[in-house]
Amino acid sequence: MAFNHRHLIDLSEYSAEDITLILDIAERFREVNERRIKKVPTLKGYTVVNMFNEPSTRTRSSFEIAEKRLSCDTLNFGGSSTSTVKGESLLDTVRTLCSYKIDLIVVRDKHAGVPYQVAQASGVPVIDAGDGKHQHPTQALLDLYTMRKRFGAIEGLHVGIVGDIGHSRVCGSLIPALKTMGAEVTVIGPPTLMPAMPELLGADHVTSDFDAALPQLDVVYMLRIQRERLEGAPFPSLREYNLLFGLTREREKLMKPDAIVCHPGPLNRGVELDDYMADHLERSEILDQVYAGVLVRMASLYLLLGGTDHGVDA
Amino acid sequence: MNEGGNVKSVCMDEREIDRSLTRIAHQILEANKGAGNIALVGIVTRGDLLAKRLAERIGAIEGVEVPLGRLDISLYRDDFATYFSPEVHSTQIPFDIDGKTIVLVDDVLFTGRTIRAALDALMDIGRPACVQLAVLVDRGHRQLPIRADFVGKNVPSSLEENVRLFLDEVDGVSAVEILSLAPGDRAHAAPIGEKEGE
Known part of the structure; x- marks a missing residue:
């Protein structure tokens, strides 16, 4: 079993074997997260910089938790407290770090x-934690982990991604990865x-x-309506959006009996989905996705920092 | 082709392994005055199978079922930076180890670094009353102050040799073999199922 990637930036470069390896290792880390002492010394002595130049709650906190559970030293960095506001270019900041x-x-x-x-x-491994409208690979990995955990396999699943496709970096990673895995x-x-050319x-x-699409779906993946990116008024009102594209208690009747609901967060309750669907005990996987975020981020750090002698079998 | 090197000799065959395990089972019971407080924890990837065999023997002798667990040490290795394997196995210890006498079980005791890692892993899970070590083969060359409490067979070996256990459950044959090591190669356990591919 070999893993020959230096960075986790473009998930479409990862094969089905690579993705399966990450998900398998994430599954192993579940056991570590359920112990009383939720920490292993594997990455002791490694220093990881979390450079978040855009607001983030769950991605940032779950990376930090993943790093700490693997015993990395972490440096949190970014936002208005850095030298970039004094005019330093981003790349000079990176070289300084x-x-x-x-x-x-x-x-x-x-x-x-x-x-x-x-x-x-930088010359060091980089993990993309979301860049513009481009990619968000660890989000896609945690989504795949959640789907595999629930259904046993990703191959053959029919996944519907609903909402703000054009602004979504989640789509940029999730769609190629789902296709790689046979969904x-x-x-x-x-x-x-x-987008202009869907x-x-x-x-x-x-x-x-x-x-019309809903009755065929195994996974209903609701994207957040990104109010901060909606200057062009793409629909008349949030209420109209909710009526046509919101996942509601009424619409649940169209779903397959075992279909699940995913959402990358943060939720806009009452816009893309209502309280009933967000908190649905059988269907909603939203909090499982958050937990899976720690597991796949631990697996990604483990594999990317894993030594120099890649592919050795012990 | 066997990537572990050429077989120089077979130092334990199936029956010798069986006899050693039976003796170790008796020794564990004798040293601990019965099976009352003991639990067996085998180190992946073959120590766990040996632990299972020992648990069956102890069960047959004493008529009790001893708790059995498996421990993966890949997250505790001290050579992560130079000798990385993407394989992480699972640790399964389905009982509370606090206050128990834990018998760690491994196949070949060599440098002692695996046992060091296993002790750290165990202490992160709980606080056993004491930890004992049972190994099928002690080949010497310790790099840490670690010794086994129960040993199947002492096998003097050179650093240019690899000592490997194969078990029927995963390899289709049970034996301990001494193999010559190519220059630059490291001694390590055989990948599961390697024998079957030959």
Whole structure:
């Protein structure tokens, strides 16, 4: 079993074997997270920088928890407290940090492509924690983990991704990864929230008719309506959006009996889904997704920092 | 082709392994005055199978079922940076180890580093009353102050050799073999199922 990636930036470069390995190791880390002492010494002495240049609650906190449970030293960095507000370029900041002999950088940025640049400037492994509208690979991995945990396999599942497809970096990682793993993907949303060329997403079907698509889906993946990115008024009102594309108690009747609901968070209750569906005991996987976030991030750190002699079997 | 090197000799066959395990089972019971407070924890990937065999023997002798667990030490290794394997196995210890006498079980005792890692892993799970060590083979060359309480067979070996256990359950054959090690290779356990591919 070999793992030959230096960075986790573009999930479409990962094969089905690579993704399966990450999910398998994440599964092993579940046991560590359920102990009384939720910590192992594996990455003792490694220093990881969490560079979050855009607000984040769950991604940032779950990376930090994952790092601490593997005994990494962490440096949290970003926002208005850094030298970038004094005019230093991002890449100069990265080079400065690298002088401290750090081992890995986790990057979140509002501009697509920043993780690539950080990877080139730093020379250390980089994990993309979300860049602009481009990718969010660890989110996709935790989604895949959640789906596999619930259904046993991802191959053959029909996953519908609903909502703000055009602004979504979750889609950028999740759709290619689902296709790699053999799932069928339908993207659903108003045409005004689709990218200009939806066929480039790689999904099998593109539709604006939620009610027609819903009965076929095993996984109903609701995206957040990103109010902060809606300057162009793509739909008349949040209420109208909720009526056409919200997952509601009424609409649940159209779902398969064992279909599940996923959401990357944070939730806009009453917009993309109502309280009943968000808190549904059988269908809602939303909090399991959050837990899976720690597990797949531990697995990603473990594999990317794993020694120099990749692929040795012990 | 056997990537562990060429077989130089077979130092224990199936019946010798059986006899050693039976003796160790008796010794564990004698040293602990019965099976009352003991639990067996085998180190993945073959110590866990030996622990299972020992538990069956102890059960047959004393008529009690001793708690049995498996311990993976890959997250506790001291050579993560130079000798990385992406394989992480699972630790399963389905009982409370606090206050118990834990008998750690491993196949080959060599440098002692695996046992050091296993002790750390065990202490993160709980606080046993005491920890004892049972191994099928002690091949010497310790790098840490660690010794076994119960030993199947002492096998003097050189550092240019690899000592490997194969077990019927996963390898299709049970034997302890001494193999010659190619220059630069490290001694380590055989991958599960390697024998079957030959």
